[in-house]
Amino acid sequence: MKAQDYFYALADRLQSHIQVGEVFTCWYSGEESDFVRFNKSKIRQAGSVNQGLISVNLIKNQRQSSFEFGLSGDIERDGKTLEKLFSEQRKHVKHLPADPHVLFSESVHSSESTHESQLSSSESVVDQVLSLSKNLDLVGIFAQGPVYRGFANSMGQRNWFSKHTFNLDYSIYLRDDKAIKADYAGFVFEQNHLEREFELVQDKLKVLREPAQALKPGKYRVYLAPSAVNELVGILNWGAFSEKAFQTKQSPLSKMRDSAARFNPMFSLGESTAQGAGPLFQAQGFMKPGNVSLIQNGKLTNSLISPRTAKEYGLHTNGANASESPEAFELRAGDLSRNDVLKKLDTGIFIGNLWYLNYSEWQSARITGMTRFACFWVENGEIKKPLNVMRFDDSLYSIFGDNLEALTKESDFILDPQTYGERSTCSAHLPGALVKEFRLTL
Amino acid sequence: MMSQSSLKKRVAALKLPVEYWSIRCVQMKTDTLCARQGVLNPPCTTSDRGFLVTVLNEGGVGYAATPDDSHSSLQAAFESAMNWARISGKYALFEPKSFPRTKAHGSYGSPVKKAFSKMSLARKVQMLKEVSSELKFDERIVDWSASLMNQSSAVHYINSDGAYLEQEFNLFQPDLSATAHTSGQTQTRTLSGHGVAKQSGLELLEEIHFEQIAKRVAEEALELVMAENCPSGARDLLLAPDQMMLQIHESIGHPLELDRILGDERNYAGTSFVKPDMFGKYQYGSKLLNVTFDPAYHGELASYSYDDDGARAQKAYLIRDGLLKRPLGGLLSQARADMLGVSNSRASNWNRPPIDRIANVNVEPGDSSLEDMISQVEKGIYMKSNLSWSIDDSRNKFQFGCEWAQLIENGRLTRVVRNPNYRGISANFWRNLTAVGNKKTNEVYGSMMCGKGEPNQAIHVGHASPACLFKGVDVFGGQK
Numbered sequence: 001m002k003a004q005d006y007f008y009a010l011a012d013r014l015q016s017h018i019q020v021g022e023v024f025t026c027w028y029s030g031e032e033s034d035f036v037r038f039n040k041s042k043i044r045q046a047g048s049v050n051q052g053l054i055s056v057n058l059i060k061n062q063r064q065s066s067f068e069f070g071l072s073g074d075i076e077r078d079g080k081t082l083e084k085l086f087s088e089q090r091k092h093v094k095h096l097p098a099d100p101h102v103l104f105s106e107s108v109h110s111s112e113s114t115h116e117s118q119l120s121s122s123e124s125v126v127d128q129v130l131s132l133s134k135n136l137d138l139v140g141i142f143a144q145g146p147v148y149r150g151f152a153n154s155m156g157q158r159n160w161f162s163k164h165t166f167n168l169d170y171s172i173y174l175r176d177d178k179a180i181k182a183d184y185a186g187f188v189f190e191q192n193h194l195e196r197e198f199e200l201v202q203d204k205l206k207v208l209r210e211p212a213q214a215l216k217p218g219k220y221r222v223y224l225a226p227s228a229v230n231e232l233v234g235i236l237n238w239g240a241f242s243e244k245a246f247q248t249k250q251s252p253l254s255k256m257r258d259s260a261a262r263f264n265p266m267f268s269l270g271e272s273t274a275q276g277a278g279p280l281f282q283a284q285g286f287m288k289p290g291n292v293s294l295i296q297n298g299k300l301t302n303s304l305i306s307p308r309t310a311k312e313y314g315l316h317t318n319g320a321n322a323s324e325s326p327e328a329f330e331l332r333a334g335d336l337s338r339n340d341v342l343k344k345l346d347t348g349i350f351i352g353n354l355w356y357l358n359y360s361e362w363q364s365a366r367i368t369g370m371t372r373f374a375c376f377w378v379e380n381g382e383i384k385k386p387l388n389v390m391r392f393d394d395s396l397y398s399i400f401g402d403n404l405e406a407l408t409k410e411s412d413f414i415l416d417p418q419t420y421g422e423r424s425t426c427s428a429h430l431p432g433a434l435v436k437e438f439r440l441t442l
Numbered sequence: 443m444m445s446q447s448s449l450k451k452r453v454a455a456l457k458l459p460v461e462y463w464s465i466r467c468v469q470m471k472t473d474t475l476c477a478r479q480g481v482l483n484p485p486c487t488t489s490d491r492g493f494l495v496t497v498l499n500e501g502g503v504g505y506a507a508t509p510d511d512s513h514s515s516l517q518a519a520f521e522s523a524m525n526w527a528r529i530s531g532k533y534a535l536f537e538p539k540s541f542p543r544t545k546a547h548g549s550y551g552s553p554v555k556k557a558f559s560k561m562s563l564a565r566k567v568q569m570l571k572e573v574s575s576e577l578k579f580d581e582r583i584v585d586w587s588a589s590l591m592n593q594s595s596a597v598h599y600i601n602s603d604g605a606y607l608e609q610e611f612n613l614f615q616p617d618l619s620a621t622a623h624t625s626g627q628t629q630t631r632t633l634s635g636h637g638v639a640k641q642s643g644l645e646l647l648e649e650i651h652f653e654q655i656a657k658r659v660a661e662e663a664l665e666l667v668m669a670e671n672c673p674s675g676a677r678d679l680l681l682a683p684d685q686m687m688l689q690i691h692e693s694i695g696h697p698l699e700l701d702r703i704l705g706d707e708r709n710y711a712g713t714s715f716v717k718p719d720m721f722g723k724y725q726y727g728s729k730l731l732n733v734t735f736d737p738a739y740h741g742e743l744a745s746y747s748y749d750d751d752g753a754r755a756q757k758a759y760l761i762r763d764g765l766l767k768r769p770l771g772g773l774l775s776q777a778r779a780d781m782l783g784v785s786n787s788r789a790s791n792w793n794r795p796p797i798d799r800i801a802n803v804n805v806e807p808g809d810s811s812l813e814d815m816i817s818q819v820e821k822g823i824y825m826k827s828n829l830s831w832s833i834d835d836s837r838n839k840f841q842f843g844c845e846w847a848q849l850i851e852n853g854r855l856t857r858v859v860r861n862p863n864y865r866g867i868s869a870n871f872w873r874n875l876t877a878v879g880n881k882k883t884n885e886v887y888g889s890m891m892c893g894k895g896e897p898n899q900a901i902h903v904g905h906a907s908p909a910c911l912f913k914g915v916d917v918f919g920g921q922k
Contacts, residue, residue, distance in 0.1 A: 035897045039706045042535035046526040047505030049793045049897075051492070057484060070490035073510035085489075095564050097482055097571075123529050130533050140709035141896035169896075171709040177836055179708065248585035249623040250630070258626075355712075358832040360843055361861050361920035363628060368841045370834040389834050391841060391865070395921070419897035421791075442839050442865055 140170030276328025334407025502530030672919030700771025712835030727872030743888030808878025
């Protein structure tokens with residue numbers, strides 16, 4: 001049985017099981033994934049994972065309780081388990097206190113987003129990757145297969161999302177920590193594309209062969225490639241746009257709401273679900289708007305409001321997830337051509353990647369982290385030498401504020417390669433950024 | 443949970459024309475209860491079961507994970523794993539003979555005195571609400587929460603060499619958090635930086651005085667919000683065990699993982715400044731530094747008898763008298779590197795294959811009392827409870843922040859300061875270890891969320907440590 005039919009059959013079974021006054025919401029998350037892990041252009045680990053998890057929320061008399069269980073793949077057994085667990089929740093829920101923040105979608109918005117797989121066989125991709133990299137030191141992971149998300153509730157709403165994607169997330173090492181990092185993700189794997197990527201990587205590796213330069217701590221003019229911008233913008237996922245965090249004075253961007261703090265007027269950031277790689281619905285059944293502007297011309301415009309927060313503070317939800325974190329960032333592009341980046345940087349640092357970011361003082365949106373992979377010293381518009389890794393510690397109000405000089409015209413679409421528990425459906429659409437001063441500390 | 447005989451019977455019915463196979467079955471149940479601002483979030487129980495089939499055949503290794511224990515599904519998983527073994531054999535990173543095999547029989551059970559289920563849901567909810575009231579004792583407390591997480595799991599392992607292992611775990615994590623806000627300043631204090639997590643039952647609540655300490659947690663948040671900023675400059679740094687946990691984890695645990703040293707993690711979690719030829723020769727820290735891998739530590743979060751490759755787990759010194767002795771590498775990594783390691787090949791769940799993980803890594807107690815250490819410091823700072831962590835991919839240049847700190851001036855603890863941070867380089871930092879606390883200062887903490895591996899795996903780790911004193915560390919505070 002197809003995953004969608006399987007989920008809907010279970011939802012229908014739950015529907016027939018409910019009693020008067022009961023409401024259920026139900027979320028499904030599943031995948032059939034191949035994972036091939038590489039090291040030194042060989043296979044370190046290879047295998048397949050089939051999994052599906054269903055999450056059910058029972059609401060009755062303003063009380064709610066939830067359970068999740070891993071589906072076995074046997075529809076009869078899973079149906080019985082679902083009924084048994086639901087019956088247990090029914091017993092529990094009446095002993096729980098009333099929850100004043102319960103909110104679920106009561107209007108029905110069913111939807112379906114599917115497409116046919118255009119994926120090549122994993123073996124043929126592995127053959128291509130390892131053939132092209134046989135004289136290189138490639139390390140990383142290839143993941144592919146269908147990813148499913150579904151929603152159902154007792155009002156009859158049904159939503160389905162599936163995508164068949166691949167993601168080759170890899171680095172090619174020259175020596176020690178000197179490497180070029182790249183990512184090739186999408187729906188159709190093209191050997192020609194990978195060949196071109198590998199050629200570009202080899203050009204960059206030539207520069208890495210130069211002796212590395214060590215920098216002293218201080219302020220430097222830098223260009224942040226889209227992957228590096230992704231790390232900086234990504235840390236805003238830690239509650240920066242959460243309405244609950246604003247309400248409880250814990251957002252790193254609280255100064256934007258409570259005072260006149262601003263980013264640079266060229267900085268406009270949104271949650272662009274319509275352009276993203278994930279579903280248009282969320283776990284309480286609300287549909288997500290195609291776009292939510294978060295920062296417009298440097299000013300905070302909106303927060304992300306989950307149904308629970310909306311109920312608590314008397315607001316309208318904008319389809320945010322429970323953690324009120326963006327899943328499809330889009331940073332508006334600028335007017336700097338990528339071809340002119342080195343010329344415009346003139347003398348400074350080309351930062352390909354940042355790594356292991358954290359807040360050193362969240363109230364000031366002050367971030368620390370490391371440079372990683374390919375970072376180069378540039379003089380008079382020419383790449384001169386690779387750099388040793390450096391620690392930075394600077395505020396986003398500075399990096400994306402007065403010190404933001406330009407954003408590139410071109411943006412990269414970055415599919416999140418994370419696979420904690422399951423393959424991510426998050427993405428980001430980001431340009432590179434030219435920054436006048438960027439503080440290195442160690 | 444499927445019994446040994448039932449699992450064996452299922453496998454006996456399969457066609458397995460391979461050199462070697464193993465099956466690891468994991469059944470897991472997680473209960474979470476959280477009251478935020480005195481309102482109970484929907485309680486949630488997650489249950490899950492699945493099988494990881496591993497096959498050694500045609501010169502390669504392959505795996506397949508399935509949640510379905512039916513004959514057809516297990517057979518399909520074996521066939522998928524066999525196919526991956528064939529593909530891996532074409533590009534194998536290591537010799538097939540390196541792959542770990544075991545004939546071990548054994549079991550393990552977490553030490554639990556009072557099972558999570560022994561307290562009714564209503565009583566747990568009542569307790570969280572009472573604790574929440576204690577946290578919200580002042581109008582300047584703007585956010586507060588109290589939570590309980592209990593995870594029980596059973597892991598059964600069999601292989602074609604006749605091994606049978608049965609291990610049952612119970613991980614328990616109570617937590618508290620209070621956020622204070624006044625005059626544009628916000629500060630949060632938690633239960634030891636979310637680090638109270640052990641293999642235990644509900645008895646842990648009494649051990650840590652969960653119902654009594656809530657008000658103190660909130661008081662410290664208020665204390666912080668009124669405090670001045672942490673000063674900047676070089677100071678002696680006294681770290682409490684709940685920050686030592688993070689310091690050990692990031693700058694000893696991860697750099698000693700043998701799979702990092704072998705390059706497996708270079709695309710994601712990173713590499714290591716430690717090289718294979720440094721073992722037995724490299725002075726990692728001062729002579730006071732003794733670090734152990736200890737899977738038998740009572741109640742520590744990552745205790746077990748066998749790792750997920752079936753290797754018997756025993757205590758071993760990683761660093762002795764400051765000298766680097768052995769890496770954190772399981773049998774496969776040991777064979778690849780041709781060096782001794784420990785039994786730390788672990789998987790986060792049934793849907794991931796095992797890799798080298800930190801498990802329990804502890805600093806052994808020394809002989810200094812907390813008072814002795816404070817009294818020997820002229821200009822210093824005492825930091826508690828991790829808040830922020832960042833380190834380079836070779837695990838050398840780090841910057842860590844804590845929730846709470848108190849200055850040490852002329853041998854005495856003085857003012858509380860907020861936004862305390864420090865930075866350093868692992869290779870130098872541990873050599874500046876000048877005093878190690880005695881057993882009285884020793885405490886056990888753990889984290890459920892150590893991330894690593896491709897595909898990614900978040901796993902639980904434990905760290906026991908006394909308080910430790912470091913000389914001349916670069917300390918700084920916030921801008922606000």
